[in-house]
Amino acid sequence: MPDAQPSAENVQGTLTKSQVLVMAVLCALSAASLYYSQVMVEALAHSFGVASSATAWQSGLSQAGYVLGLIFLVPLGDRFEKRRVIATLALLSGCALLLAALATSFPVALLAAALIGLFATTASLSIPMAASLAAPTRRGRVIGQLMLGLLSGIVLSRLIAGIVTETLGWRAMYGLAGVCQFLTVFLFVRLMPVAAATTKERYDRLLVSLYALYRSELELRTAAWRGALLFAAFSAFWATFSLHILAGTPSWGAITPGLFGIAGGIGALVAPVAGRLADERGPHTTFLYGLYCSLAGLVLLLSFDASLAGQAVGIVVLDVGVQMAMVSNQTLIYALQPAARTRINGVYMIVYFAGGTLGAGAALILWQRIGWTGVLAACCGLALASGLVHWLTRKRQPQHALP
Template sequence: MLNRPAVGLPFRLVLTMAAACGLAAASIYYNQPMLAGIAASFGTSSASVVAIPTITQAGFAVGLVLLAPLGDRFERRRLCTMLALFLALALFIAGVTQSFSTLMVASLLIGIFATLAQQIVPLAAHLAEAGSRGRVVGLVMSGLLLGVLVGRVIAGAVAQAFGWRMMFIIGSASMIAVAAAIRALLPQSPPQHLLGFRELLCSLWPIAREEPVLRHAAAVGAFAYAGFGLFWSTLAIYLSGPPFSLGPAVSGLFGLVGIVGALAAPLAGRLADRENSRAALRAGLLSLSSAFVVFAQFGGSILGLIAGVVLLDFGVQMVQVTNQSAIFGLRPDARSRINTIYMATYFVGGTLGSTAASVAWKLGQWPMVCSVGLACSLVALAIHLAAGPSQLRSRVERTSRSS
C-alpha cells in the first residue's frame, strides 16, 4: 500500500472540485426538461423518449459499480481527467447525432462517465486534513447539489432559446474545461492499491461486512433518500391537479427552492469536524421528518410546499454530508470503494422511493405519499438512534486514528 501525500487545499482547489462535481452531476439531468423537443426532432413518441432519463440513470448505476472503485487503483488526477473527456465526448455525440438509437447509447455513456463526481468527492476527502475534512466534503457536495438543481433549469432555458442540441454542446464544452482545470490544478494522487479490477470488485463485500459504521450510514442514507425520491417523483402530478392545476415548468422551479439545501452541506461538514456528527445527523433526520408533516398539513398551499421543500432538502444534505464525512475516515486506502458501497446503497434507496411513489399515489394520492415519506424518514431516524452514542463515538475515534 502506498502512502498518500500530505497535500494542502487552497480554496480555489476546493472550488474547482465543487464546480467539477456540479457540472458532471448536472449532465445526468440535462435531458429531463428537453424531452418534448427531442421527441419532435426524431418524430418519436413520448413513451419512447421518456426512456432517455431512465437509461441515463441506469448508466450512472453501472458506472457507480464499475468505475467508482477505480480511484483506489489508479492515479486519481489522470483518472478524473480521462472521465471528464469521455463525458465531454458522450455529450457531444448526444448533441450532434441524427439517430435516436445513437442518442440512447450516448445517454447511457453520459450516465456512466458522470460518475466522475463520485471520484472527486472521495478525492477531496483524501486530500483534506482530518480537521477540515468535513468542511471540504461539505463544500464539494454543495457544488454537486447546485449542479443537480440548476442543471435542469439551465437546460430548459437553453433548449427553449437555442434548441436541445445546443445544451449538449455547451455541456460538452464545459466538461473539456473541467478536464483542463483538473489537469492544471489538482495535485497528483498516487493509487492506494495495486489490486486488479476483479479484486477491487470482490473486496467490496468484505469491506461492507467489516465496517459497521459504513453499514449504518448506508442504511440511514438509503431510507432518507427514499423519502426524497418519493416526494420529487410525485410533485409534478400533485401540482397538475386541484387546487393548483399548474404545469411542469412550475414543478421545475421548486428545484430552485432546494438551493437552500446547499447551505446545509458546509454546516454539516463543520459540525462533523467538531465531532458533532451525531447532532448533525439527528438534526438532518428531524428536518426530513418534519418536511413530510408540513407537506401533509400545509401542502394545499404553495407556501406550505415551499417550506416543506426547504426542510426536505436541508435534511437530506445534512444526512448526506455527515454520513460521507464519517465513512471517509474509516479506511484511507479504500475511500473510493467505501464511497461506491455507500452511494450504491443510497441510489437503491432513491430508486425504491421513486418506485413506491407510484404505488402510494394510486393507493391514496398525496396523503399516502406524505405518510410513506414520513415512514421512510422515521425508519432512518430509528436506525440512527438504535446505533447508540458508542458507535458514533467510535466513528470519530477511527477518523482521528486514520488521519
C-alpha cells in the first residue's frame, strides 16, 4: 500500500463521512450476499430441476459458511493490517458471487452459496475497524451507521433480488452483486487508512484465544447468546416467509416476497437512533427496547396472518427490534479489550450466526411438518428465551456494570 496513506492511529476520532459511507456500503453488500437466494427459491428450483424446499437450504449453507469464516478468517483482522485483509476477503466474495452466477449444476450452486457465506465476513471485520477509528463518545453512532448499512443490505437484498430475478433472471442478480462488490473494494482501498495489526500472536494461538475471550468476558457471553436467540427467530421467519407467501399465491413470483423487504428497509432506519440510545442510556436498556419491539412484531404477524398490511407492519416492528438489539449488543462488546476487538466481534458473530443457522434450519423443518403458525410460534419462543438470557446474566453482573 502507498506510504503516504495515513495510519489508523493518526486518524482515530476523525473518521470522515465518506469513509463511514464506503464501509457501510461494503457491510451492506457483504450481508446482502447471504440472503439473495431466499427469494430465488422457485427460480433456482426450475433452473436446476429440484424441489423448492431443497433450494431453500442454500440460505442455511451460506450462514454455515459465514460461521466458518468467523472462526477461521476474522481473527486475521487482529494479526494483519486490517484494510488489506478486508479488501482481500471482499474480492474473494465477489469471485464467489460470480461462481454462483455461472453455476451449471445444483451442487456447484450449493458450493458457491457456502463460499459466499465464508467470504461475507468482511462486515465482521469492517465494524471493529470503524469502532477503533471512531472517538469513544461517537462509537455507538458510528456503529449504528454501519449497522444501518448492514441491516439495510439484509432486508433490501430480498427486494432487489426479487426484482432482478423476475426481470433478468437469478444469474444476473449474482453477476450484478459481484461487480458491485469489486467497485466497492476499489473505493475502500482508496479511502480508508492503513489499520495496523494489534497483536503478533501466531494464528493457532489466535484461534485458541477466541475461546479464552468467550470464557473471560461475561458481557460478551451475554450479548452473544441473547443476540443469537433473537437472530434465530429473525432467520426462522425470513427463511420460510417466501415459502409461506408463494404457497398462498404462486403466481406472485419472486418479486412479492422481495417487496416486503421495503418494510424491513423502513425498520433499518432505526439503527443510528439505536446507536445514540446505546451511547446515552446504555446498551442493556437499549437491548430491552429492541426485545420488546421484536416480540410485538411477532405478535402482529401471528394476529394478522391474513392481512398483507398487517404482515408489513409486523415486519417493520420485528426488524426495528432486531436491529436495535444488534446495535446495543455491538456497542456493549466494543467497550471490551480494544486490542482484541476483531476477535471479540468474531466470537459474538460466531454465536450470533450459529443461532441464525439453526433457526433457519429448524424453521424449514417446522414449515414442512406443522406450517407457518408453528414457525411463528417458535419465533416467539426464541425471542422469549433471549429475554430470559438477558435477565439471568444481568442478575450475575456486578453493580458497576453498564446500565
